[in-house]
Amino acid sequence: MSIKVLIADDDSLIRESLKIILGMDEEFEVVSCVDDGLKAVNYCLKYNIDVALVDVRMPVMNGVQAAKEICRKTATKVLILTTFDDDEYIIDVIKSGAKGYLLKNNSPEKIKNAIKMVYEGNSVVQDVVLDKIKEGLGKDKSVKIDTSLFTRREIEIMDLISKGLSNKEIADKLYISEGTVKNYITSILDKTGLQHRTQIAIYYLNGGE
Template sequence: MIHILVVDDNSFITGGLEIILGTMDGIEVVGTAADGAEAVAFCQEHEVDVVLMDVRMPGMDGVQATKVITETTQTKVIILTTFDDDAFILKAIENGAKGYLLKNNDPQMIHHAIVSVMQNQSIIQDEIWDKVKRSLQDEVMPAAPDLSGLHLTAREMDVMKAIASGLSNKEIAKNLFISEGTVANNISALLGKLGLDHRTQLAILYLTGKIGGVEG
């Protein structure tokens, strides 16, 4: 059974999600919270597998709460919001969010995201990732960041560059003349070596030269 906490300052939203999620096999909503501080306290006191977290809330917002929850518990956070603001997206990802979805997704997409993050996968829907990529590419300076301090292999750098360009594993494999399995292995190795959680963080690191405590 996957234990879920729903966090939103709109009781209509939390109530609706509680009903919808309650109909899904293998999922149990163990609580709701109206702000980030409540969410942090609940996760630290109860067994919660996944938090569905809104972004803009009074007091501690969802981005701040995500950082505390991921640093102090084993709980995984999926941002579920109506806001696709660049700053929120980037900060939530940097703070350890495993997923970023808009609330207009159908229930099955939310269910898929929950199951995926429990399998240590990240879920960021395509339109959000495209927005992140455009934002980073607009901000990046003409001279690419120096990542030599990360001590990556040439192949790992090629894979990071391809990820930052928005290519899928299949497209990366085709461009680099390697198998999709090799691409996946390289990505796993990169994440482990750099202490990151998912490919979006790799893209941010490649384009900006830093993410969280990692710098090139």
């Protein structure tokens, strides 16, 4: 079964290019292309879309607002495709519930792999984007994580997630199984009300805010 994809971008060249790239792969079905955020939201409300590729800067409703509405009202997973010019939106996008944040200058294969990862329930944030998050957060922060809310091990895991380590890398570093790492992450998500590990990284870097 192919992954049903919606493309939302006000640049017609980007829309058509993505449509051609994905259309050549039988793993994907581009159901529709729209040119503003409101149309993306309305389409996802009306039809069953697996993954919405959403640009940040769009007329009528921008990608951050659209991502919030889509994530809140539908089962569609959102993958943001953007440029470095939009880096001021990074935190808002991650908080919106979007599962991924990817730059448009990536290769077609990387974009396709990101769509598949998001479809499978994983979060995807490009290393350079995560670096920008780290640069913007954690500076001059006097707020510390509430140690009464988390165990020492949970705080260790949040710290390692914020450094970009995968579950396997965390497991190897702490000499525990990947399953145990996943259990700790589930506990952290339950305690914070966050949705995925990228939000955990921002939460930790922002001192629990």
